Amino acid sequence: MAFVGEAFLSAAVEVLLNRIISCEFQDFFHSKKLDFLPLRKLRITLLSLQAVLNDAEERQITNPAVKEWLDELTQAVFDAEDLLDEINTEALRCKLEANSLSQSTTDQTLLLSNCWSLTELPEDIGNLVNLQHLDNSGTRLNKMPKQIATLQNLQTLSTFVISKPQDGLMVGELKNFPRLQGKLSILKLQNVVDPSEAFQANLKNREQIDELALEWDCGTTEDTQTERLVLEQLQPPANLKKLTIKCYGGTSFPNWLGDPAFDNMVHLRISGCDHCWSLPPLGRLVSLKELYISDMKLVKTVDTEFYGSTSPSFQPFPSLVILSFEGMLGWEEWNMIGGTVIEFPSLSDLSLKNCPKLKGTLPTNCPYPIDFELSGCPLLFAMVCPELKESNLHSSIELQSTSNILNLTISGVTSPASLRDGLPTTLKYLTLRNCKKLEFLPHETLNNYTSLKELTIFNSCHSLTSFTLGCLPVLESLSISGCKNLKSISIAENSSPSLSLLQWLSIRSCPELDSFPAGGLLIPNLTTLAMSSCDKLNSLPVPINTLAPLQTLSIQNLPNLESFAQEGLPIRLRSFTVWSRGSFLTTTIGEWGLQKLTCLSSLRIGGDEILNAFMRMKMPLLPTSLVSLSICNSFGIKCLDGKWLQHLTSLEKLEIQCFRQLEFLPEEGLPSTLSVLTIWKCPSLEVSCSNGGKNWPKISHIPCIIINKEVII
Structure with a gap:
């Protein structure tokens, strides 16, 4: 139900805020005698963006235009990052110029984190003779100056870029950093043409280093044997904790990868190694907890070599918790050891994505409940659900035999398929996404799922015409969206105990849905109800005022709804969204009892008829508790009446x-308590609310004004 876009943006905004208040940034502005007003405005802008993002998740669920808004906002954040990078780079240049005059410095730390536009370091960086910490993680450096190899006091170097021989800096010059420790990323390893350079780096004796990303540029492999020898000589220290190998061009991995001597390694990521035919014996890594393998298109089989041994007394992957395979385009078979051996005794999270040729077996003997995501693996799914109509495959597995799956996501199944043989009855969370031709679980089996708490059906199961509530005994959350042929929601006999557990009900974009049971759905503990884009629906599942615990209510685009909240709204309501193109709601607005809802803090209303009805009312309809108000989707209103x-x-x-x-x-102006005013896609209003426009005197007192994602004050 949640989205990640706004979380990423909020984190990026937080980074920018921290950077503009840093001492280095402020010192640079002081040294240049620059005006601090634009900096303060930028900070206000970023604070405003954080305020807007607080409600982004709800907008993304209810408003299809929000994705475009988030995309544009992301670009704006990147632009702000680029601007700060340019300032940061200029500050670094000035700092190094000043240091060049004295040929010495007492500085010990140079922080360049997340300077995305910085591609090179100044040639005279070697003048920082006392530099101990150089953190340039998150930058896009293309090369490093020769002089960096003279920084013998360096202890922390997050990135080490390998230049071509004629450019100077080579991997062997890591030997010039005797005190190096912590995190080290070695980039552009394709520039190492002589494996002896890698040998000179002597990484395996650098016991202070506990984290090594080794990266080649993808698609640059010219000599697979040379790259094999280079990786062989870049053996890291045995006490390494984290390792990433990206775009390695050898046809096989060196013997040290999978050596049980790496008994401290907890995180391993291998990606883009297009020339490798097999996986190393990673099952020998006794402390490994997280393993991510992706984009290895030549690997066809994962077998006993992967586990490390066939001995019945050997335990592979004793500590592995997370296992993810993604983009394995040539992978066909996954063979298990068999017998009494448990291949993954600690596994709790398994993900298989975009492995179009994979068929065969799955781990079935994991002793703990696991989260399982299956996406873009049509042949594997065909065998999970043997009812696949267009397949002639005869081998099969039964997913229900993996009886400890806790969280299952199935997505991207494009062929006709069925869940007729069932799923693990231990499931607590089930998500079906973009599986239009998938047949849902048979009605008679639903009461077997005594652990299923959350069910999400998104753009899937188009053959489903009716859904029966109360058959899933402990269901707490049901979300159905884009189920094109769903016509009715029914209720099972003796369903009161199970319906009393349901707290979240969301039904969206089901154009054929036209009815609920005549007596309604008695859902006594429902806290969230969302109904939208169900064109034929003429009634809600229950009289709204009977849902006393309801806190969030969203009613949108239900053009045939005959009545709504004639008995009033639930008194505990905190968030309310109502929007429609029709006029059916306007006759009962006065009966909703909005002014009595003392808990209501967020209101979103839309449509000309509803907005005009609010403005025509002689007495205030809205409660004084409102903190956030959104009005939207009008085609004809030219002026707002501010009395309401x-x-x-x-x-x-x-x-x-x-x-x-x-x-x-409004001529009366807007409430004086406003701190943020957002105007979006209102072409005439945008002009009149700009600085100097005719509406400017009415809004100039508001601390933050955002017009089309741009903060103007």
Whole structure:
């Protein structure tokens, strides 16, 4: 149910905020006697973005235009990063120039983290003779100057870029950093043409280093044997904890990868090694907890070599918790050891993505519950569900025999398939995504799933015409979206105990859904109800006022809904979204009892008819508890009447979006408590609210104004 876009942006904004308040950044502005006003405005902008992102998840669920908004916002954040990188680079250049005058410095740390636009370091960096820590993780350096090899006091070097021989800096010059420790990433290893250079680096004796990313540029392999010898000589120290190998061009891995001497290694990632035919014996790594293998297109079989031994007394992967395979385009078979050996005794998270040729067996004897994601593996899924209609495959496995799967996600199944043989009854969370031709679980088997708490069906199971509530005994959350042929929601006999557990019900984009049971659905503990884009639906599942615990309610685009909340809304409601193109709701707005909802803090309303009805009311309809108000989707309103807003003494955020003709804000002005005003896709209003426009005097007191994702104050 959640989305990652806003989480990433929020983290990026946090990084930017930290950078502009850093001492180095402030010192640079002081040294150049620069105006701090733009810097303060940038900080306000970033703070405003954080405020906007707080509600992004709900917008993404209810408004299809939000993805575009998040994409544009992401680009804006990247642009801000680039600007700060340029300033940071200039500050570094000035710092090094100053150091060049004295040929010495007392500086010990140079921090260049996340300087994405920085591609080179100054040639005179060697003048920082006392430098101990150089952190340039997250940069895109193409080369390093020769002088960096003279920094013998260096202890931390996050990235080491290998230049071509004629350019100077070589991997062998790592020997010039006798005190090097911590994290080390060696990039552009394709420039190492002489394996003796790698031998001179003597990494295996660098016991202070506990983390080694070894990276070649993908698609640059010219000599697979040379790359094999280079990786052989880059054997890391035995106490290594984390290792990444990316785009290695050899046809096999050296013997040290999988050596049980690496008994401290907990994290391993191998990706883009297109020339390798097999996997190393990683099962010997006794402390390995996380293993990620991706984009190895020539690997066809994963067998006993992967586990490290066929001895009945040998235990492979004793500590592995997370195992992920992705983009293994040539992988066909996954062979298990068999017998009494448990291949993955500690596994809790298994992910198989985009392995189109994989068929055969799966781990079935894991002793602990696991989360399992299966995506883009059509042949494997065909054998998980043998009812595949268009397949002539005869070998099969039964996913239900893997009886300890806790969380299962199945996505991207494009062929006709069925879940008729069932799924593990231990499941707690089941997600079906983009599996249009998949047949859902048979009705008569649903009561067997006594652990299933969350069920999500997204753009899947188009053959499903009816869903029966109450058959899944402990279901707490049900989300159905894009189920194109779903016509009805029914209720099972003697379902009261199970319905009392249901807390979340979301039904979206089911155009054929037209009915609920005549008596409604008695769901006494429901806290979230979302209904949208069900064109034929004429009634809600239950009289809204009977849902006393309800806290979140979203009703959108239900054009045939005949009545709504004539008895009032639940008194505990905290968030309410209502939008429709029709006028059916406007006759009962006064009966909703909004002004009595003292817990309501977030309201989102849309559509000309509903908005006009609010503005026509002679008495205030909205509760003074509102903190956030969003009004949207108007085609005809040209002017807002502000009388219905003036009493909102707690309102902090106002969003106006998708008003095609709106030009004038209320003559009375907007509530004085506003801290953020957002205007989006309102062409006439955007002009009049710009600095100097006719609406500017009405909004200039608001600390933060955002117009089309741009902070103007």
